[in-house]
Amino acid sequence: MSSILIKNAQVVNESTTQVLDVYIKNGRIEKLAPQLDIQADQEINAEGLHLLPGLIDDQVHFREPGLTYKANIFTESRAAVAGGTTSFMEMPNTVPNTLTQKLLQDKYDIGQDTSLANYSFFMGAANDNIDEVLKTNPRDVCGVKVFMGSSTGNMLVDNETALENIFRNSPTLIATHCEDEATIKANLATYKDKYGDAITIDMHPLIRSAEACYLSSSKAVELAKKNNTRLHILHISTGRETMLFDNTIPLEQKRITAEACVHHLWFSDEDYKTKGNYIKWNPAVKTSTDRDQILKAVLDGHIDVIATDHAPHTIEEKEQSYLQAPSGGPLVQHALIALLDMVHQGKLTLEQLVQKTAHNTARCFQIEQRGFIREGYWADLVLVDLNKPYQVTRQNILSKCGWSPFENHTFTSTIEHTIVSGNLAYSNGQILEVGSGHRLLFNR
Template sequence: MSTILIKNAQVVNEGTIQVQDLFIKNGRIEKISTSLDMDADQVINAEGLHLFPGLIDDQVHFREPGLTHKADIFTESRAAVAGGTTSFMEMPNTVPNTLTQKLLQDKYDIAQDSSLANYSFFMGAANDNLDEVLKTNPRDVCGIKVFMGSSTGNMLVDNEAALEAIFSQAPTLIATHCEDELTIQENLAIYKEKYGDDVTIEMHPLIRSAEACYLSSSKAVELAKKNNTRLHILHISTAKETGLFENDIPLEQKRITAEACIHHLWFSDADYKTKGNFIKWNPAVKTANDRDAILKAVLDGHIDVIATDHAPHTLEEKSQPYLQAPSGGPLVQHALQALLDMVKQGKLTLEQMVQKTAHNTAILFQIEQRGFIREGYWADLVLVDLNKPYTVTKENILSKCGWSPFENQTFTSTIEHTLVSGLLAYTNGQIQEVGSGHRLLFNR
């Protein structure tokens, strides 16, 4: 494996920003110093660039197997590394749903051959697969996913006995999608009765309401406290939910944690007028007050990590009327640039961004030797020019679906280089198609 020397980078890591050199050998950071004079196969002059730990995205949907007309592990990991995301954790609502250990292994086999980013896959829980869930290995599987709300296939866990068994017996972290299905269906019936087929996207956050989210999230927290479950609630979308979480204990000691997503930090219900179904997600993008409260909770520690919930659909699927259009959209390629724009706007600092997208994700999931810029750790790194504008166009979108809710957005920063496990996976606008992705391991 080749050696790489990075010179004169503004390194943002563990609460500091300082100019440093890094020497990378055999995939790992061998030396960090203010001045290194070492022979290397490749030297990257990073003067004027900022160096971050690669983003670790704890929630993506890469659609393989079974839905590869929308996306696949190769295309979406390609988009990830182009955006500075070096590791991902992928969800089980593929086809077939990942409800057995064999189907879980099948996904790891695909990623081993095709992923440009480091990878892990959640084991899926259903009402009737507890035996398979209990076989999950905490060492090399990121967690167990429980849909406590609408999902595809057999993945809605709405049986009280099944939920109790999963929460009391799970061998590792449980991640939940929390929306109360009964509340959603009641709301939908009201709007259908009033508007028929003319229900519009503006009604989405009223149908998939704040109350539906809170009912489900609070139930998950109650179950976790009762059973001392290691619970992680995904994509918090309401101000009210932020009060469910603690911020007065170290992250390492938390049994219940939470995630915020880029779209809930960037958009509000005012954007449905211009973005339409292209910002249709579950849980829904809600009010500006919700958006601002989520950011506050990220900054004060009630919410622990930032991710994307990257979930592509084809342009044709998203162009259908509201009731037929699926929820979800591609975000992984532009997550870092969106966050850096928020830094420029004074909403958070570079150090806070790194904490919430890399350090905390590594701590929360107990990821082995990733998420920090440290000697001996894997070299998962991204170099960014904070003063080089970048406009999102159809031509530079790398997700297989070919569209983005950020299309025509000009960001203030450009991703210059991404290293994954010590290999240059993306440089100067070009994907280096090498087998850079490794399976994530966990210290548990």
Template sequence: MKSILIKGATLVNEGRVFVADVYIENGFIAEIGTEINKKADQEINAEGLHLFPGMIDDQVHFREPGLTHKADIFSESMAAVAGGITSFMEMPNTVPNTLTQELLADKYQIAAEMSLANYSFFMGASNDNLDEVLRTDPANVCGIKVFMGSSTGNMLVDNATVLENIFSKAPILVATHCEDEMTIQRNLAVYKEKYGDQLTISMHPLIRSAEACYLSSSMAVELAKKHNTRLHILHISTAAEVGLFDAVTPLAEKRITAEACVHHLWFDDQDYAEKGNLIKWNPAVKTSADRDAVLQGVLDNHIDIIATDHAPHTLEEKLQPYIQAPSGGPLVQHALSALLEMYHQGKITLEKIAEKTAHNVAVCFQIDRRGYIREGYWADLVLVNLNDPVKVTKANILYKCGWSPFEGQTFQSEITHTIISGNLAYMKGKFLTNKTGQRMAFNR
């Protein structure tokens, strides 16, 4: 493994922005200092560039196995690396659903052979696989995923007894998708009665309403408090939900945490007119007031993590009529760029971006030696030029699905280098290694 010396970078780490050199050896950060003169196999002149801990995305859908016409672990991990994401945690609603330990092991094997980024995979829960869920190893699996709202296959967990069992017995973090299915179905029936087949994307946040989100999230919080569950609620999308979470307790001591996603921080319901089904997500993009409240929740620490919920579909699938079009979209290549754009807009600091995309993910999931620029930690690093604009076009989109909801957007910042577990994997538009990322480990 080659040694790397990064010279003169502006580090963004642990609440500070400062200039330093970083020396990487055998996959790890060996030294951080003001003037390191060691000889290295590779030297990167980083003057004028900002060095971030690599983004750890705690929620992606890379579609392998079973849905690889949309995406696969190789293609999407490449897009992630180009976007400054050095590690990901992938969801179990593939085909077949990841509902047994054997199927979970199969995904780890694919990633070991194909993933350019570091990786972990969630074990999936259903109404009838509690025994398999309880076999999950806390030391090498990121968590258990519970869909308390619609999902593919057999993954909607709506049995009250099963939920009680999962929340009371789960050996590790339980991550939930929270939308109340009964509320959604009731809203859908009302809109179908009124509009028949003429439902449009503008109705999506009214059908998958703020009420549906709050009802489900508040129930999850109540269950977690009852059983002292380590609960992590994904993709908060409403102002009402923000208040469910504690902003005072230190993160390492929190039993209940929350995540916001880039699309809920960027888009609002006025964007449906232009973007249509390309921004159809579950939970739905809602009002500008909801968007602004979720961002404020991130800034004031009610919400702990920023992620993507990267969930690609083919353009043909997304261009179907609203009711047939699947929910989800590709984001990993442009998530950090969008957050840096929000920095340029004065909405978030560089320090807060590092905290919410790397530091806090490492703390929340108890990840072993990742998420910080620290001596002795894995070298998962991203260099960024904050003042080199890049326009998102068909030609530079790396997702297998070939489209992005950000197409046409010019971002003011360029991700120039990405280092994965000590390997320089990406530099100025080119991939430099065929080495795969590492399986993440957890200090539990």
């Protein structure tokens, strides 16, 4: 493993920004200092660049196994490192669903062989697999995923006894998708009665409504409080939900935490007019008021982390009618530069961005020696040029699906280099390493 010396970087870390040199050896940050005179196999001149901890994305769908015509772990981890995301946690609604320890291990084997980024995979919960859930090892598995809303295959957990068992007995963190299925079904029936098959995308946030989200999220919080569960609610999409969470205690003491996603911080229901099904997600993108309230909750600590819910589908699938088009879209390649645009717009600071995309994710999941720029920690780093524009085009999209909701948008900033576990994985527009990612470990 080669050593790397980064010179004169503006290092953004733990609420400060300062010019430092960083020496990386054997995969880890060996030395941080204002000036280092050390010989290294490779030297990067970071004059004028900002060095951030690599993003840790706690919610992605990389589609392998079973749905690899949309994406796979190699292609999407490649897009991730090109976007400055150095670690990801992937969801179990693949085909087959990840509902046994054997199927979970199969995904870890694929990650070990092909992932450019550091990886972890959620164990899936269903109405009838509590015995398998209980075997999950908290040390090397990020968590247990519970869909309290519709999902692929057998993954909707709607049996009250099963929910109680999972919340009471899960050996590790539970991450939930919260939308009330009965409310959505009733809303959809109402719209079908009125419009038949002519339902349009602008009705999506009315069908998958704010009420459906709040009912399910509040139920999850109630179950967690009752059972002292370590609960993490994913992709909060309404302002009302943000008040379910506590911002008066340190993150390490929280038993209930929450995540916001880039698309709920960027888009609003006004964007359905131009983006159509390309911004069809579950939970739905809602009003600009919801968007603003989610950002406020991120900044004031009601919401703890920012992630993507990266979930590719093909262009052909997305260009179907509203009722046929699947929900989800690719985001890992452009999440960081989208957030950097928000920094330029004065909506958050660089230090807040780093806190919510790296520090807090590491704290929330108790990730071992990652998420910070510290001596002795793994070198998961991204160098960005804040003032070098980057336009998203069909030609530079790396996700296998070949499209992006940001297509033709010009961002203010550019990702210059990404280092994963001490390996230079992406540099000046080129992927350099294959299989450089490591399995994440957790201090539990």
